[in-house]
Amino acid sequence: xxxxxxxxxxxxxxxxxxxxxxxxxxxxxxxxxxxxxxxxxxxxxxxxxxxxxxxxxxxxxxxxxxxxxxxxxxxxxxxxxxxxxxxxxxxxxxxxxxxxxxxxxxxxxxxxxxxxxxxxxxxxxxxxxxxxxxxxxxxxxxxxxxxxxxxxxxxxx
Numbered sequence: 610x611x612x613x614x615x616x617x618x619x620x621x622x623x624x625x626x627x628x629x630x631x632x633x634x635x636x637x638x639x640x641x642x643x644x645x646x647x648x649x650x651x652x653x654x655x656x657x658x659x660x661x662x663x664x665x666x667x668x669x670x671x672x673x674x675x676x677x678x679x680x681x682x683x684x685x686x687x688x689x690x691x692x693x694x695x696x697x698x699x700x701x702x703x704x705x706x707x708x709x710x711x712x713x714x715x716x717x718x719x720x721x722x723x724x725x726x727x728x729x730x731x732x733x734x735x736x737x738x739x740x741x742x743x744x745x746x747x748x749x750x751x752x753x754x755x756x757x758x759x760x761x762x763x764x765x766x
Contacts, residue, residue, distance in 0.1 A: 641673035641681060649717075651718070658746070661707055662707075670683060670742065671708070703756070707755040708753065712746055714745075715746070
């Protein structure tokens with residue numbers, strides 16, 4: 610009986626230690642502007658980021674008032690429907706919403722390796738409708754949805 614209790618105790622301690630450690634795939638908080646400027650061609654990382662989303666429900670553009678000259682292409686690939694309906698209602702009302710999301714953030718895409726060298730050197734990959742954006746965010750979870758700040762305009766899109 611004592612051996613069983615010891616084995617259970619050791620298992621519980623190991624489980625608690627494992628659960629207390631952070632996962633390497635865990636999203637880290639980021640500024641949208643910092644991500645837009647720092648990710649290089651072909652790079653991507655798991656992130657938690659906020660910004661102002663505009664467009665349709667599944668595809669659109671995400672902006673940050675701190676760097677209005679740069680937009681990120683936004684695609685929903687949700688692993689949970691949590692807050693999706695809230696986002697839909699907000700977009701129906703104003704076509705814009707503040708969001709806090711988790712997902713994969715991509716820098717500019719790399720050229721196809723099958724292209725000739727001189728074309729690959731001149732290639733400047735873009736994402737989204739008509740190549741609107743240098744970066745892309747594939748959203749797996751919508752953590753928060755709110756009213757977009759009044760000082761953030763999206764007239765150029």
